[in-house]
Structure formats: C-alpha cells, structure tokens
Amino acid sequence: MILPIIYLCIRSFSDASEAWDLFFRERTIRTFFRTAMLIIGVTGASIAIAVPIAWFTVRSNLPFRRVITVMAILPLSIPSYVGALVVIAVLGPKGSLQQGLEMLFNVERLPEIYGLPGAMLSLTLMSYPFVLLTVRSGLFKLDMALEETSRSLGSGQVLTFFRITLPQLRSSIAAGALLVALYTLSDFGAVSLLRYETFSWSIFLQYEGFNRGLAAVQSLMLVVVAFLILFGENKMRGKGRYYRVTSGAIRPLILMSLGRWRWPVFTFCTSIIFASLAVPVAILCYWTIQGLYAGQTLDLMWGRALNSILISISASVITVVASLPIAFLSIRYPSWLNTLLEKLCYVGFALPGIVVALALIFFGINLAPLLYQTVFLLLFAYLILFLPVALGVLRASILQVNPSIEESARSLGRARFWVLMTITLPLLRPAILAGASLVFIATLKELPATLLLSPPGFQTLATSIWFAASEAFFARAAAPALLLILLASIPTTWLLLREGNLKQ
Amino acid sequence: MKPPAIRCFGLTKRYGGIDAVYDVELTLYHGELLVILGPSACGKTTLLRMIAGFEYPDRGTLAVEGRILAGPGILEAPEKRNIGMVAQDYALFPHMNVAENVSYGLDRKTDRVSRIKESLDLVGLTELEHRMPHELSGGEQQRVALARALAPKPDVILLDEPFSNLDMGLRSHLRAEVRWILKKAEATAIFVTHDQEDAMYLGDRIAVMHSGRLEQVDTPEEVYTKPLTRFVAEFMGHAQFLPVYLKDGALVTEVGKLSNTENGIQGDVIEVMVRPDDISIEADPEGGGVIIERVFLGTHYIYTVRLSSGEKIKVFSEHREKHPLFTKVVVKLNTHYYPMCLVDGEPRLRDIGVAYQRIAKKQNRA
Numbered sequence: 123m124i125l126p127i128i129y130l131c132i133r134s135f136s137d138a139s140e141a142w143d144l145f146f147r148e149r150t151i152r153t154f155f156r157t158a159m160l161i162i163g164v165t166g167a168s169i170a171i172a173v174p175i176a177w178f179t180v181r182s183n184l185p186f187r188r189v190i191t192v193m194a195i196l197p198l199s200i201p202s203y204v205g206a207l208v209v210i211a212v213l214g215p216k217g218s219l220q221q222g223l224e225m226l227f228n229v230e231r232l233p234e235i236y237g238l239p240g241a242m243l244s245l246t247l248m249s250y251p252f253v254l255l256t257v258r259s260g261l262f263k264l265d266m267a268l269e270e271t272s273r274s275l276g277s278g279q280v281l282t283f284f285r286i287t288l289p290q291l292r293s294s295i296a297a298g299a300l301l302v303a304l305y306t307l308s309d310f311g312a313v314s315l316l317r318y319e320t321f322s323w324s325i326f327l328q329y330e331g332f333n334r335g336l337a338a339v340q341s342l343m344l345v346v347v348a349f350l351i352l353f354g355e356n357k358m359r360g361k362g363r364y365y366r367v368t369s370g371a372i373r374p375l376i377l378m379s380l381g382r383w384r385w386p387v388f389t390f391c392t393s394i395i396f397a398s399l400a401v402p403v404a405i406l407c408y409w410t411i412q413g414l415y416a417g418q419t420l421d422l423m424w425g426r427a428l429n430s431i432l433i434s435i436s437a438s439v440i441t442v443v444a445s446l447p448i449a450f451l452s453i454r455y456p457s458w459l460n461t462l463l464e465k466l467c468y469v470g471f472a473l474p475g476i477v478v479a480l481a482l483i484f485f486g487i488n489l490a491p492l493l494y495q496t497v498f499l500l501l502f503a504y505l506i507l508f509l510p511v512a513l514g515v516l517r518a519s520i521l522q523v524n525p526s527i528e529e530s531a532r533s534l535g536r537a538r539f540w541v542l543m544t545i546t547l548p549l550l551r552p553a554i555l556a557g558a559s560l561v562f563i564a565t566l567k568e569l570p571a572t573l574l575l576s577p578p579g580f581q582t583l584a585t586s587i588w589f590a591a592s593e594a595f596f597a598r599a600a601a602p603a604l605l606l607i608l609l610a611s612i613p614t615t616w617l618l619l620r621e622g623n624l625k626q
Numbered sequence: 627m628k629p630p631a632i633r634c635f636g637l638t639k640r641y642g643g644i645d646a647v648y649d650v651e652l653t654l655y656h657g658e659l660l661v662i663l664g665p666s667a668c669g670k671t672t673l674l675r676m677i678a679g680f681e682y683p684d685r686g687t688l689a690v691e692g693r694i695l696a697g698p699g700i701l702e703a704p705e706k707r708n709i710g711m712v713a714q715d716y717a718l719f720p721h722m723n724v725a726e727n728v729s730y731g732l733d734r735k736t737d738r739v740s741r742i743k744e745s746l747d748l749v750g751l752t753e754l755e756h757r758m759p760h761e762l763s764g765g766e767q768q769r770v771a772l773a774r775a776l777a778p779k780p781d782v783i784l785l786d787e788p789f790s791n792l793d794m795g796l797r798s799h800l801r802a803e804v805r806w807i808l809k810k811a812e813a814t815a816i817f818v819t820h821d822q823e824d825a826m827y828l829g830d831r832i833a834v835m836h837s838g839r840l841e842q843v844d845t846p847e848e849v850y851t852k853p854l855t856r857f858v859a860e861f862m863g864h865a866q867f868l869p870v871y872l873k874d875g876a877l878v879t880e881v882g883k884l885s886n887t888e889n890g891i892q893g894d895v896i897e898v899m900v901r902p903d904d905i906s907i908e909a910d911p912e913g914g915g916v917i918i919e920r921v922f923l924g925t926h927y928i929y930t931v932r933l934s935s936g937e938k939i940k941v942f943s944e945h946r947e948k949h950p951l952f953t954k955v956v957v958k959l960n961t962h963y964y965p966m967c968l969v970d971g972e973p974r975l976r977d978i979g980v981a982y983q984r985i986a987k988k989q990n991r992a
Contacts, residue, residue: 273705274679275705376680
C-alpha cells in the first residue's frame with residue numbers, strides 16, 4: 123500500500139531542486155486549478171441532481187419509484203470514457219445533435235464541448251449515482267420522530283425539510299460527495315477523450331513523453347489533493363454527532379403527497395435517466411448496428427471480453443480473500459498493529475489508478491523484473507486499488523455479527539477456526555458476494571492501470587474502447603462498450619435488487 | 627366560562643378493517659394531567675397521534691380550546707395546532723445544541739433569550755445551554771425535550787411513553803420531577819403508557835384503553851378500587867375473582883362474608899373481585915387453607931394459599947408474618963369498600979345486595 127507513495131517520493135525528490143522547480147511551474151499550477159474546477163463542478167452538480175431524486179424516490183408518492191431508483195443507479199455501470207464517447211458523439215462537432223439541428227434550422231456550430239463542459243457533463247451523469255446511493259440509505263435511517271416533533275413545534279413541511287431533514291443528511295451527502303470527488307480526481311478516460319488536462323491525463327502525457335520526473339511530481343500532488351478531499355469530507359461530516367441519540371422504535375417512513383407536482387417531478391427524474399442511461403445505450407446500439415452493416419466483425423471483441431471477465435473475476439477473488447483477514451483482525455483483535463494495517467489499506471482509496479500504475483512499473487523494472495509486464499503485476503495493481511472497496515463492505519458486515527454468537531459456538535466446544543468456518547463465514551456470505559461484485563464491476567471498468575500495466579498484446583474491453591475512441595473510430599468502440607455496460611450492469615442490478623430498502 | 631382544554635367526540639380510526647381507536651369520548655380540563663393507560667397495540671399511541679395531527683380520524687371531532695382541529699371536512703396541520711409533543715425517544719435535534727433545540731418552536735416575535743432561560747430554569751438545566759444532545763444523560767435529554775415542548779406555551783402537551791427508555795431508579799425519580807415541572811408550568815398534558823405504576827404516579831385521572839376503546843376514565847383510586855370492567859380490574863393488577871354463595875341468609879365467599887348488602891342485582895353466577903391486600907391469613911390448624919408458596923419482597927410477603935375448594939388465592943402479609951410452607955391457615959376478608967363484582971361475567975358495581983334475593987330465591991327453589 124505504501125509502495126506507491128515511497129516510489130513517488132524517491133522519484134520526486136531524487137533531484138530536489140528540480141522537483142521544487144517543477145512543483146511551481148505554471149503548467150502544474152494550471153493543471154491543479156483545472157482539476158479543482160472539474161471536481162467542484164462535478165461534485166456540486168451530482169449533489170444537486172441526486173439529493174432531490176433520492177428524496178422523491180424514498181419519501182414521496184412519486185409514481186414508479188422502484189423502477190426509477192434502479193434506472194437512476196444503473197449509470198454506475200457505464201464507464202466514464204463511454205460516457206465521454208457518447209457526449210462527443212451527440213454534442214460534438216458533426217455529432218447527432220448538430221446534424222439534427224442543421225437539417226431543421228441550419229445550425230452549423232454548437233458551443234464547444236471539448237474541455238470543461240464536456241468533462242463535467244459526462245462525469246456528472248455517470249457519477250451522481252454515488253450520491254444517490256448514500257443519500258437514499260441516509261434517508262432510510264432518518265428518525266421520523268424528529269420531523270414530527272419539528273412540525274408539532276410549528277414548522278411546516280418545507281421548513282422542516284430544510285431545518286431538520288437536510289442537516290441530518292449532511293454526512294450521507296458528504297460520503298457520496300467524497301466518492302464523486304475521488305472518482306473525478308482519478309478519472310482518466312473521460313478527461314483524456316474530452317481533452318481536458320487534469321492531473322491524471324497530464325501525468326499520462328508526461329509519462330508517454332518520457333518526462334518521468336514531472337509525472338512523479340504531479341502524481342504526488344494528485345495524492346495530496348486526494349488526501350485533501352478525504353480531509354474535507356471528514357470536516358463536512360462534522361464531529362460524529364449526527365447519530366440518533368437514543369434507541370427506540372423507529373417509525374415507518376411517511377410518504378409525502380406531491381399533489382400537483384407529482385408529474386413534473388416524474389418528468390425531472392425521467393429526464394435525468396434519459397440523459398444518463400437511455401441516450402448512451404441508444405447511441406451505442408445505433409452504432410453497433412451501423413458498424414455491423416458496414417461489414418465490421420465482432421471476432422476480436424469476444425476474446426477481449428473473455429480477457430475482461432477472467433481478469434475481473436481473478437481480481438475480485440484475490441481482493442476479497444486478502445481483505446477478509448484484514449477486516450476480521452481489525453475488528454475482533456483491535457491491536458494498534460491491526461488497526462494501522464487496516465487504515466493503511468484505505469490509502470488505496472486515495473490513490474488514482476494512474477499513480478498506482480506508474481509506481482508498479484518502477485517497482486517492476488527495478489525490483490521484480492520477472493513480474494514486469496505480466497498479468498500478476500496488473501492483478502497486484504487492482505488489489506491495491508480496490509482493496510478498500512471490499513474492506514468497507516466486509517467490515518460493515520462483520521460489525522453486525524454479534525461476538526456473542528461466536529462465543530456461544532466456542533462455549534459449545536468448537537475450536538476458533540471451526541467457528542470461523544461454520545458460523546462467521548456463512549454469516550458473511552452476502553457481504554463477500556457484494557464485495558466481490560463491486561470489485562468485479564470496478565475492475566471491468568478500470569482504464570489507466572490496465573492501459574499501462576497490461577502485458578504486450580493483452581487487450582480488454584476497456585482498453586479496446588479507449589483505443590478506438592481516442593482515434594475517433596466511434597463505431598468500432600460501440601460494440602465493446604455496449605457489451606461492457608451489459609456485463610457491468612448484471613452485478614449492479616443484482617446488488618440493487620438484493621438491497622432490502624428498495625422494497626419500501 | 628372557559629371551554630375544556632380538549633374534547634374528543636366519537637374519535638374513530640380504522641386500519642385495514644380493524645378499529646384501532648373506536649368512538650373515544652374524552653374531556654380534559656385546564657391544568658389536568660391525564661394518562662392513557664393500556665397494553666401494547668391497544669390504540670393509545672394512535673389516539674395520541676390523532677390529537678397531535680399525524681393521523682387523521684375516520685370519524686369524530688377533536689376540539690382544543692374550543693377550536694375544532696379535526697372533524698367532518700376539517701383537518702388542521704400538526705404545525706398549526708399549538709400542541710406540543712415529547713416523543714418516546716425524545717427526538718432531540720442532534721445537530722442543534724440545547725438552547726437551539728429549545729428555541730426551535732419559538733416564533734420571531736417572542737423574546738427568545740428570556741424564553742429559553744425561563745424554560746431551562748423550569749426543568750433545572752440552565753447551565754447546559756450549549757451542550758449537544760449526545761453529551762446529555764437520558765434524564766437530561768428528557769428534560770430538554772420537555773423544555774422544548776413547553777417553550778412555545780402549547781395548549782396541550784403530549785408525552786408518548788416518556789419513561790420507557792429509562793432504568794427503574796431513574797424512572798421513579800424522573801416521574802416525580804416531570805409531574806412537578808408540568809404542574810409548575812400549569813400545563814395540560816396527556817401521557818401514554820403501558821405501566822400502571824407510571825399511570826398512578828402521574829395522572830390526575832387515568833383513562834384505561836383496551837382494543838381501541840376507553841373502558842374507564844377516573845381518578846387513580848377509583849380506577850384501582852372500582853374498576854368498571856373485568857379488563858380494567860385485571861390490568862390495574864392483582865385482581866382475583868371468587869364465587870359468591872348464600873349461607874345463613876348472608877352472601878359469602880370462601881374467604882368470608884360480604885358486609886354490604888344493598889339494592890337489586892340479577893344473575894345466576896356472581897363473582898367478587900378480591901385483591902391480595904383485601905385479605906389476611908392467620909395460622910390455624912383447623913383452617914381450610916394451605917400455604918403452597920411464599921415470596922419475600924422486603925416490605926411484605928406474598929403467600930399463595932390453596933383453599934379447600936382447590937381455588938388458589940394470593941395474599942399480601944406484613945414482612946413480620948413469616949409462616950412456613952404448608953401451614954394451615956384461615957383466610958379473612960377485610961374489605962372496607964364495595965368490592966367490584968361480576969354478575970354472569972358482566973361487571974357490576976356497588977350493588978351486591980340484590981344478589982342476595984336472587985341467590986336466596988334460587989336456593990329456595992332447589
């Protein structure tokens with residue numbers, strides 16, 4: 123886990139004066155501001171979209187709430203570069219929208235979509251579901267008595283929402299915003315296709331241009347920004363005082379009647395789903411069919427799909443197997459060493475894929491030449507990147523297993539290991555499956571590390587989409603993109619439907 | 627004359643074909659503390675929430691201070707009712723400190739600072755103004771919730787199971803305190819509880835509720851000693867029923883003669899309610915009863931006595947009166963009030979006497 127950071131420090135400070143020089147170079151600072159603007163824009167827009175959808179689907183009598191919820195979360199399975207691809211295809215020069223408008227009104231140019239607007243649009247539409255998920259679960263935990271008390275003290279429904287409900291949701295919003303901000307920060311696919319030079323793309327360009335010193339310095343800055351975001355989330359969450367103070371019966375949620383706003387709200391929710399899910403899928407289908415008519419074959423795609431599936435399954439198995447003992451030790455035997463071990467694993471959360479990839483290349487060349495350019499190094503990168511995901515899910519679930527269950531089993535004369543295998547692990551099975559599917563989805567979509575660490579000739583769906591799209595062969599990118607979305611949406615849907623609180 | 631603080635006429639609420647609350651008639655006067663007492667799922671919380679405005683009645687009318695809040699074609703929103711509420715888990719707003727919580731319901735015109743101080747003084751928490759809810763103990767949280775509900779001077783204040791989250795020691799302490807605070811604030815309040823002791827401690831009057839109906843609304847003494855229904859008798863605790871016979875021209879039970887014989891009563895089977903504190907035992911080798919169980923409770927013993935008929939009966943005795951198990955005893959009835967009696971299973975009160983004629987007639991025929 124610390125490996126990448128050690129690498130970056132060695133790399134950056136091997137020539138200290140040069141490093142500082144690079145640090146304050148105008149280009150680096152510009153990159154910093156571009157990155158910050160994108161993060162703020164995407165996070166703000168995601169909150170603005172996701173909080174209302176979450177509230178309407180959980181707490182109001184919105185029609186088709188369940189369908190809307192699933193559809194609004196599904197964009198999570200669309201990788202950012204596919205989103206960017208669609209944005210370019212629809213809104214870019216000679217894109218569908220411009221061509222349509224040209225036919226009708228003779229419009230020849232649309233506002234520029236490359237750069238910040240396009241990056242913001244595609245990243246927002248693909249990452250707002252993070253906030254939607256956290257705010258939804260926050261809404262389910264709300265204590266109705268608070269709202270009722272507020273109303274009995276004379277505040278109406280709207281006032282109560284802003285004075286009581288929204289402040290209670292602060293930590294859920296912060297948790298979702300953290301995910302969106304880190305996703306945006308580490309995103310490589312969308313910014314590279316839309317030519318918006320944030321850190322991750324800039325690092326890639328420096329690396330390709332053999333300017334590895336600058337790449338390392340910028341990577342270090344990227345990690346610093348990631349930690350700043352983590353710190354900011356901690357601040358925003360407040361001092362942990364937003365829990366319910368006492369236990370007691372939680373009242374079932376009360377659904378608010380939207381009255382005459384019911385259908386306008388419905389239109390709002392469906393238009394978001396339209397833009398983030400229906401349009402991308404429709405466009406990709408259209409191109410795939412066009413490509414097939416133009417005589418394109420899908421032969422290559424099946425092999426790459428198999429590569430994607432195999433490597434994603436391996437990554438999820440390795441990651442879950444690695445995270446189980448860490449999660450278990452840190453909860454059941456909380457010594458400082460185990461706690462430190464667990465905290466260190468979360469560092470991966472703040473390490474963008476491109477940084478991990480660069481660090482592992484350095485590590486591979488210098489220390490483990492046998493591993494360099496093999497699948498094992500790639501799997502190791504996935505492990506570093508996605509360990510926090512699996513760890514988070516498992517920890518939450520282990521915390522729910524009452525130690526007294528294990529103690530009863532042991533007092534019935536079973537050895538510790540036997541209890542682990544027969545009691546604890548079976549109880550954790552849902553969490554293990556959920557963690558594995560999350561890692562599977564993430565690996566399937568992962569781009570920068572896959573791009574840099576794949577053995578020569580090893581292509582996955584993700585890399586082939588990116589290569590085709592970066593050379594503007596949209597039609598060639600469409601079929602693998604469609605297949606990738608399909609593959610990722612199966613576990614996503616499964617996870618969603620398994621989630622009890624969808625049943626309302 | 628001022629109207630009563632609260633009047634309910636025929637309040638009814640149905641859930642899925644079942645009457646959660648049925649035809650409730652209730653009048654509450656100013657400054658009165660009323661306890662709605664009943665087992666879980668008897669509809670008491672639903673009744674409370676209808677008064678607060680979070681449930682709407684299917685039938686009936688609710689008026690507070692002469693203003694109709696719910697009735698045919700009328701339904702006032704909870705925030706417009708001026709009715710304060712203390713939730714079961716207090717529902718302190720966790721993101722606001724004590725002062726902010728208390729001032730939440732005050733409108734702009736009031737002098738907030740002095741009103742906050744006044745309310746916190748009342749509950750004795752003046753120094754805790756800047757604490758956050760999670761920094762308070764259970765009892766303090768409850769007092770803050772009470773101060774918050776009292777601050778806007780509501781017409782009525784509702785408390786839902788206010789002591790159910792507290793342990794026994796704190797509970798009896800807070801009961802006294804909450805009663806004192808409410809009396810000092812001259813508040814009109816309705817409590818909901820399932821605990822008889824809470825109810826007797828807090829209520830000026832107790833309304834016993836069972837399957838959605840109010841079975842009796844009376845002072846604690848009346849409810850305990852003169853229950854109107856078998857349910858009330860049993861729910862208030864320690865009710866045991868003994869059959870009544872005619873012997874030598876007097877009505878008797880197995881444990882003694884009934885002293886009061888008045889007016890007419892009609893029925894074939896008569897039972898009388900005997901509480902364990904209405905009877906006493908005396909060791910006597912000739913006695914018809916045998917002690918089969920003894921429990922020491924500090925202030926007194928509880929003996930279980932098997933009577934010659936096989937009927938088992940519980941008796942409270944002073945803590946000095948220790949009898950070994952299987953001692954033969956005589957059981958004496960020492961009621962000083964008209965005991966409640968059941969005639970053919972139907973409750974009747976204060977008219978044991980006529981049963982005399984009835985039973986006499988029956989025995990003559992036989």
